Amino acid sequence: MPSRTTSPSRTLGRLYAATFGLMALTGFAQMPIFKRYYIADVPGLGWLAQFYVTHVMHYLGAALLLGLIAYAATDFLIHRGRAGRLTVSGAIRAILLAGLVATGGLRVVKNFSGVYMSAGWIVFLDLLHLGLVMAYFAVALWALLGKKRWTSAA
Amino acid sequence: MKPISRRSFIRGSLGAACALAAGSRSVAAAGGEPLATLIDIRKCIGCEACVEACHEANGDKFPEPRKPYPKMYPSRVQVADWSERRDVNDRLTPYNWLYIQHATVIIDGRETELTLPRRCMHCANPPCVKLCPWGAAYQEPSGLSRIDADICLGGNKCGEVCPWDVPQRQTGVGLYLDLLPSLAGNGVMYKCDRCYDRLARGELPACIEACPEEVQTIGPRRRILAQAQALAEKIGGHLYGASENGGTHTIYVSPVPFEQINAGSQYGPGRPPMAPVADQMKTGNRLAAAMILAPLAGAGAAVAKMLRAGQENPGQAEAAGSTPRRDASAER
Missing domain, CATH: 1.20.58 (Methane Monooxygenase Hydroxylase; Chain G, domain 1)
Structure with a gap:
């Protein structure tokens, strides 16, 4: 029976892309531009103008990204023949x-x-x-x- | 604990400056730790000699904006212009890095007005420095924090993250004029730099030297903190700045609780409060531990996956590990 579930590597790939996107967003939010250019006025994005929030979010994203990178790198080294x-x-x-x-x-x-x-x-x-x-x-x-x-x- | 007089400080730091000849680092290096100031509020008479001395000593650092100011977009970006109000001295401005705060308090049942010099607290871990996105703000080993007027773009992030809203903006000056003056930046942020240049020459900060009542004392932070604690104990007083925002290099000693001073003062833009301040950088710095643990967890998960696969199907796992499976169509 064909599996309808997403493969683990695809899920990891999506998680990596989402984490990298979060890092980029919170990274650019370290510059005072989101408030100036009304982006933080968009409902749900007000936090982008709160520097301590974006600072913490960037750190959390970094931890997640480091975990994913370490997982992928270790997996690659373990299966370097197959990979x-x-x-x-x-x-x-x-x-x-x-x-x-x-x-x-x-x-x-x-x-x-x-x-x-x-x-x-x-x-x-x-x-x-x-x-x-x-x-x-x-x-x-x-x-x-x-x-x-x-x-x-x- | 021996107090540090102005004379002994000058003598010591002059010697250190000559011996080390290494700019403002020399003063800090002499004691091996950052410098802090003790401000004994009881002694301040509100004469503003410190304010005038600050103007005189730092006048050459004050902004000289180019006018007319460039039109800025979008329209919500406001010009911050203090150049026509340079004589304002009842709050912090780009032209006034120190002001005298007045507080009405009750001492021994009598209403009393206290005066106290207010300026940058020079935090031990300054958010203005740590969170500046551009590197325009930095901290010296002597404990003072500075904003480089040649690099600052005037985005006011330092002002927003400062628990006391100390840095003040002046439009029409600085690097942004040479980049995208209409679209990015808005001048330069200014604040007390604790007379880094005078310290480098082995001199006292101007406000300390000019004070006729010797309200301020400067020295290595541990000694100053011990001195402040001893003084507070002696007079049954209170400290501010020792632990606020994780600790600062400016420690006030007051005969009354700072809640009273805060309640009896006017504060707002350019007039910092004396409220309790939690360590603003603490949460982020604690999360740094997660950045060390996360890669270990990630690598551990990959190893666990390999072991699990090996247990479930040893032959396949072995073959998979030894037989390269290349995709000829994959790009290089």
Whole structure:
């Protein structure tokens, strides 16, 4: 009997996309633009103008995203024979993700009390984090339109 | 605990500055910890010498906006212009980083007016610095927080996340004018920088030096906190700033509870309250632990899946692990 349920990998893929979307939304909400441009006036989106809320949501999303990345990476390593190799677009996305995790992690560390970071480093990290997410979106769009997979496996 | 007089502070920090020659870091490095100020409210007579000294010392940092201001979109974005009201000194503005707050309280059954200098509290973990999306705000190891007027875009996020609404905006100045003046940014945010430049030279902040009543004392935070606690115990007084927002580098000592001061003061925009303030960064920083646990949980789940598959069908799991199954059509 054909299964009507969604496969686990597809569910994970959707969860990953939703989490990444949440991260992008709450990440851009760190800039004071959603109130200025009436987006926070849309019913149900008022929280996007509350900086502490979006800050916490971004952290929660980061935890979820890290969990998903760790799951996928471990699964890939365990089944590396069956999973095939990372494709070019998969490798680019993985590198960009690693950069996002690294710069995001440093920003989390920066937010602890007693951690001093020079103005130059803060600006560099902020711009790099923003640049990486923009690049990721560009590559993800390219992969989506070209139906490119992360790995060479079927 | 030996109090830190202005003279001994100057002597100590001058020596440290000369020895280390490392800008404002030198003063903090001398004690190895951030500096804090103790403000003994009982001594303040409201003469505003500190306010005038602040103007004099920081006048060259005040904004000189370019006019006319660019038209900003959408129309809800308002110009914040204090350039024609530079002499306002009864609240915080881009041109007034310190003001004297008046509070009517009851002491020994008599109505009394207290005066107290108000400025940036210089939080131990400042939300204005930590949540600035652009990196324009930063904290120095000496404990002071600053906003770089050359980088700030004036989005006022620091003002909104500050529990005391301290940073104040001036339109028509700063980097946004060179980017998208109509569509993004709205000037520069200004606030007390605790005279970082004077500290770097081994001098006291102007407000502390100018005070004829020695209302403020500055020194390493632990010593200042101990001094404030001892003083509060001695006079049966109260502290503000020691634990507010997780702790600040400005600690007030008052003979009356701060609820009374808060109730007896006028506060609003540019006039910070003296209400209890929870640690604003605490929730986020606690969630950081989840970011360490989540990858472990994710990796653990993948291993558990492999073990479960192995138990259910050992032969298939083995074959699946050793036989590559490539998709010839997959892109590279």
